[in-house]
Amino acid sequence: MRFLLSLGLLLAYTCSGSAAPPGAVPPVDYNAQVRPLLANQCFQCHGPDEKARKAKLRLDLREDAIESGALVPGKPEQSELITRICSDDADLRMPPAKAKKPAMTAEQIALLKRWVSEGAVYSEHWSFSKLVRPTVPQVREPAATIRNPIDAFIQYRLQQQGLKPSPEADRVTLIRRLHFDLTGLPPSPEEVRAFLEDRSDIAYEKVVDKLLASPHHAERLAMWWLDLVRYADSIGYHSDNPMNVSPYRDYVIQSFRANKPFNQFTIEQLAGDL
Numbered sequence: 001m002r003f004l005l006s007l008g009l010l011l012a013y014t015c016s017g018s019a020a021p022p023g024a025v026p027p028v029d030y031n032a033q034v035r036p037l038l039a040n041q042c043f044q045c046h047g048p049d050e051k052a053r054k055a056k057l058r059l060d061l062r063e064d065a066i067e068s069g070a071l072v073p074g075k076p077e078q079s080e081l082i083t084r085i086c087s088d089d090a091d092l093r094m095p096p097a098k099a100k101k102p103a104m105t106a107e108q109i110a111l112l113k114r115w116v117s118e119g120a121v122y123s124e125h126w127s128f129s130k131l132v133r134p135t136v137p138q139v140r141e142p143a144a145t146i147r148n149p150i151d152a153f154i155q156y157r158l159q160q161q162g163l164k165p166s167p168e169a170d171r172v173t174l175i176r177r178l179h180f181d182l183t184g185l186p187p188s189p190e191e192v193r194a195f196l197e198d199r200s201d202i203a204y205e206k207v208v209d210k211l212l213a214s215p216h217h218a219e220r221l222a223m224w225w226l227d228l229v230r231y232a233d234s235i236g237y238h239s240d241n242p243m244n245v246s247p248y249r250d251y252v253i254q255s256f257r258a259n260k261p262f263n264q265f266t267i268e269q270l271a272g273d274l
């Protein structure tokens with residue numbers, strides 16, 4: 001389950017393939033840019049809910065959107081979707097006033113036009129997409145500052161934003177950050193002293209390995225999961241009566257400690273909820 005730690009950092013790259021060259025405008029990303037817009041503005045009446053669907057128009061499926069004429073890939077000026085959202089006629093403009101949704105901004109309309117111009121490419125939800133190892137981007141930094149592929153991705157994004165990395169922190173700050181990140185607890189004075197005195201090339205890596213093996217690391221990981229499922233030791237909604245669910249907390253911590261496969265963990269969560 002430790003892959004979750006790096007999944008969020010690399011997800012944008014793994015789901016979209018290789019990074020665009022610095023300075024190039026990347027193509028519109030359907031999942032990140034278009035799907036949320038259509039979901040908010042269009043899918044309530046033109047989405048998967050057959051009972052709520054209007055005019056028998058479905059925009060969440062590319063084939064249906066093209067067959068209806070709502071989308072003409074490569075030709076936004078011929079796409080009814082673009083015509084309707086740009087219309088000055090209140091009876092034609094989408095979304096309609098009765099939907100009580102905010103009108104699309106000029107930036108959102110421009111984004112949809114560019115998406116259609118690029119072919120109106122849909123993509124399945126990222127959770128169903130096979131992870132693809134991205135191409136490591138080429139950056140202008142000296143090779144000595146790029147110690148692993150993640151450094152290259154971070155430096156590439158900094159270059160896009162016109163930013164430079166901060167100077168490397170001092171060793172006391174580094175070990176404090178590391179302890180708080182991996183265990184949620186500060187290092188002891190003895191641990192700080194040992195790190196300062198270890199001048200080997202792998203001093204940092206040794207501390208990482210030690211903390212990953214610590215039971216507190218599992219507690220740190222479990223904290224995020226327990227927050228998401230609203231774990232509490234008391235009921236707290238209508239009253240503050242005690243609620244004995246600590247065995248579930250211990251189960252989650254032990255699952256992370258044993259590095260249980262995420263698919264098995266998910267199955268057990270669903271089974272427990274049912």
